[in-house]
Amino acid sequence: MQKQKTILDFQRMKAEGEKIAVLTSYDFPMTGIMDACGIDMILVGDSVGVVVAGYDNTLPVTMEDMIYHTRAVMRARPKAFVVADLPFLSYQTDLKSARLNAGLLVKDGGAAAVKLEGGVNVAETISAITDMDVPVMGHIGLTPQSLHRMGGFKVQGKGEEQAEKLMADALAVERAGAFAVVLEGIPMSLAQKITAELTIPTIGIGAGPHCDGQVLVIHDILGLCSKYSPKFVKRYAELAPLIGEACSNYIAEVKGGTFPEERHGFK
Numbered sequence: 716m717q718k719q720k721t722i723l724d725f726q727r728m729k730a731e732g733e734k735i736a737v738l739t740s741y742d743f744p745m746t747g748i749m750d751a752c753g754i755d756m757i758l759v760g761d762s763v764g765v766v767v768a769g770y771d772n773t774l775p776v777t778m779e780d781m782i783y784h785t786r787a788v789m790r791a792r793p794k795a796f797v798v799a800d801l802p803f804l805s806y807q808t809d810l811k812s813a814r815l816n817a818g819l820l821v822k823d824g825g826a827a828a829v830k831l832e833g834g835v836n837v838a839e840t841i842s843a844i845t846d847m848d849v850p851v852m853g854h855i856g857l858t859p860q861s862l863h864r865m866g867g868f869k870v871q872g873k874g875e876e877q878a879e880k881l882m883a884d885a886l887a888v889e890r891a892g893a894f895a896v897v898l899e900g901i902p903m904s905l906a907q908k909i910t911a912e913l914t915i916p917t918i919g920i921g922a923g924p925h926c927d928g929q930v931l932v933i934h935d936i937l938g939l940c941s942k943y944s945p946k947f948v949k950r951y952a953e954l955a956p957l958i959g960e961a962c963s964n965y966i967a968e969v970k971g972g973t974f975p976e977e978r979h980g981f982k
């Protein structure tokens with residue numbers, strides 16, 4: 716029997732050099748499948764807005780959306796450690812709403828921890844949430860909720876000055892009490908330096924091979940999202956044509972009168 720994962724496991728895995736495998740999930744069936752495979756951590760990402768709801772970015776995603784999807788994931792009773800994203804505008808305005816919304820993802824959603832984007836600028840917010848014993852995962856570098864400041868989904872931390880800023884962000888997130896931090900869209904040499912400098916695990920996405928763990932969006936690795944194909948995605952399956960084939964066969968059989976047959980009906 717697999718044991719329930721906790722934040723203590725991730726600390727140990729970093730110390731022992733065991734990589735941490737993380738995937739996003741937003742629903743019951745997908746969670747059951749990846750959990751049975753032994754995924755360490757599941758992120759109910761606000762990327763749900765892009766890959767499930769069809770928005771161009773994550774900004775429209777609401778607390779209601781996040782709670783709905785987190786509940787669906789938790790119904791699969793995963794052994795993996797489940798982290799839920801705090802969506803845009805749920806933690807940026809003031810510490811009180813940040814604490815309330817983090818608490819709601821745990822209380823109503825059932826998540827074990829929350830993730831929020833930012834570095835030095837959100838250190839106080841991270842402390843405010845960890846103070847009420849809700850573990851927080853940081854997320855720095857290419858932070859999709861900062862899309863309009865970055866002028867697009869662009870690699871961050873290029874050049875010495877920007878790299879120093881990102882190192883300061885990483886240290887601020889750790890000092891504020893985060894149990895782990897996502898490094899997204901940064902040069903791999905910088906990710907390696909940050910990973911060596913921090914005592915908490917780093918989880919990379921578009922950050923090279925030297926992080927303590929890796930996260931990708933499940934729809935991306937299954938070939939189910941054609942909107943974005945960043946360089947950092949590896950497709951482990953091409954499900955879209957398979958699903959298309961099944962749908963085409965169904966349509967043809969219904970039109971041709973070969974489905975349903977009598978054995979699919981009731982007497």
Ligand SMILES: Nc1nc(=O)c2c([nH]1)NC[C@@H]1CN(c3ccc(C(=O)N[C@@H](CCC(=O)O)C(=O)O)cc3)CN21
Binds near residue numbers: 773932
């Ligand atoms: N399906 C999906 N996967 C993701 O990883 C993801 C989302 N959606 N939505 C929210 C953000 C958006 N993300 C993205 C989207 C595009 C690039 C991209 O095209 N990057 C360029 C580099 C651009 C540059 O710096 O010049 C690349 O070639 O990878 C990166 C991250 C990551 N997140």
Ligand SMILES: CC(C)C(=O)C(=O)O
Binds near residue numbers: 739760763800854920
């Ligand atoms: C890709 C990960 C890091 C994320 O924040 C998301 O899926 O929303």
Ligand SMILES: [Mg+2]
Binds near residue numbers: 760762773
């Ligand atoms: Mg996210």
